[in-house]
Amino acid sequence: MSCAMLRHALALLLALLWKGPSSAQAAEFGHLPDNITVLEGESVVLRCKIDEEVTHKAWLNRSNILFTGTDKWSLDSRVSLVNNNNSDFSIKIEQVMVADEGPYTCSFQARNQPRTAHVYLIVQVPARIVNISQDTSVNEGDDVNLFCLAVGRPEPTITWKDFKYDLMNEGEFLEITEIKRHQAEEFECITNNGVAPPDTRRVKVTVNYPPVITEVKNMPAQLGKTAILRCEAMAVPTASFEWYRDDRMPVESDNTLKIKNEKTRSLLLFTNVTEKHFGNYTCFASNRLGASNASMLLFRKAGCDVTGRERGQLLNLYRMCTGPGAVYGGAVSLNGRLSGVGLWFCLSISVLMKV
Incomplete structure (x- = not known):
C-alpha cells in the first residue's frame, strides 16, 4: 500500500x-x-x-x-x-x-x-441433496435404514415419501423394522427451503423372499390331444423350476412333451397325449432363499376314446339313425322297426360321434 x-x-x-x-x-x-x-x-x-x-x-x-x-x-x-x-x-x-x-x-x-x-x-442457497442411500436389496424380515442429507440456506426440511401407501416421514433418516415383501418399492427423499423448487431423489428397496407357488390345477386330457400343466410361483430373486413324475424322476422334453419356463411360471406342454402321460406331476420352484413344491394330476377326460376304424363303423350306424325315414312319430326306426330302445341307441351313437 x-x-x-x-x-x-x-x-x-x-x-x-x-x-x-x-x-x-x-x-x-x-x-x-x-x-x-x-x-x-x-x-x-x-x-x-x-x-x-x-x-x-x-x-x-x-x-x-x-x-x-x-x-x-x-x-x-x-x-x-x-x-x-x-x-x-x-x-x-x-x-x-x-x-x-x-x-x-x-x-x-x-x-x-x-x-x-x-x-x-x-x-x-437452494436446498440440494448431497448424499443419499444407494438402492438396496434385503431379505424379508430385515431392518432397513435409509438416509438423505441435504444442504441449503435457510436450513432445508427433509421428507421421505412412500408412493405405495402415500405416507410421509419427516427427517433425514427412514427406518423400516422387519420389512415385508409388500413394502418393496421406491422411496423418495424431498428437500425444500422455499428458495427454489424442491430437490428430489429416489431409493429403490428390493425385498427378497423364497418362492410361493400360487396356481395349482389338475388337468383333464384326451388321447391324441394337447394339454398344459401350469405352475405359477412368486419369488425374489426369480425362481427356477423343475418337474418330477410320480416316481420322482425328472421330467424331460421329448417329441410329445416340452417344458417352457417363463419369468414367474413354468409350463408342461403335451403336444400328443398318450397313456404314458397320465399321472401325477410335481412342480419344484426354488431360489437361494428356499423352495416350494406342489403336485397336480394329468388325468383322462371323461368320455369314450375311439379309434379311426371304430369311428367309421359308428358313422355308418349314425347314418342309419339320421337318414331318410329314420324318425317316425317321435320314435326312432332301426332296420325298419320302431322302438324306444332304438331312440336310446341312436342318441348314444350321436354322443360317441361328438367325442
Whole structure:
C-alpha cells in the first residue's frame, strides 16, 4: 500500500470517528434497506444515495475497506464500483458466495460531518441433496435404514415419501423394522427451503423372499390331444423350476412333451397325449432363499376314446339313425322297426360321434 493511500485511509477513518457539530448543510443519505437477499451465484448491487457533494466516501465490509472514493482496496475481482457521482455511490458483487454474507457500510463525510448507512447482505442457497442411500436389496424380515442429507440456506426440511401407501416421514433418516415383501418399492427423499423448487431423489428397496407357488390345477386330457400343466410361483430373486413324475424322476422334453419356463411360471406342454402321460406331476420352484413344491394330476377326460376304424363303423350306424325315414312319430326306426330302445341307441351313437 502506498503512503498516499495509507494517509487517505487514516484520514477517512478518523473523520468517521470524529463527532463534530451537526450542520443543516450536511449531506443527507438515502436509507438502505435493513436486509438485502440474493441467491448464491447471482449478482447484487449495493446502492448508497446522496444529494450533496461530499469530501470523502467509502464502502466497508465488516472491518475490511472495499473502496475509498474511486480507489479499490479489495483484491476480489468480483467487487466493482458501478456509480460514483454526487447522487449515487454504489458497488456490485458478482457471483455472490456464502462468504459474502454479512454487514456492509456506506460512509460519507461532508463539511466534517460523517454519515453512515448500513445494510446486511443475506445469501440464500437452494436446498440440494448431497448424499443419499444407494438402492438396496434385503431379505424379508430385515431392518432397513435409509438416509438423505441435504444442504441449503435457510436450513432445508427433509421428507421421505412412500408412493405405495402415500405416507410421509419427516427427517433425514427412514427406518423400516422387519420389512415385508409388500413394502418393496421406491422411496423418495424431498428437500425444500422455499428458495427454489424442491430437490428430489429416489431409493429403490428390493425385498427378497423364497418362492410361493400360487396356481395349482389338475388337468383333464384326451388321447391324441394337447394339454398344459401350469405352475405359477412368486419369488425374489426369480425362481427356477423343475418337474418330477410320480416316481420322482425328472421330467424331460421329448417329441410329445416340452417344458417352457417363463419369468414367474413354468409350463408342461403335451403336444400328443398318450397313456404314458397320465399321472401325477410335481412342480419344484426354488431360489437361494428356499423352495416350494406342489403336485397336480394329468388325468383322462371323461368320455369314450375311439379309434379311426371304430369311428367309421359308428358313422355308418349314425347314418342309419339320421337318414331318410329314420324318425317316425317321435320314435326312432332301426332296420325298419320302431322302438324306444332304438331312440336310446341312436342318441348314444350321436354322443360317441361328438367325442
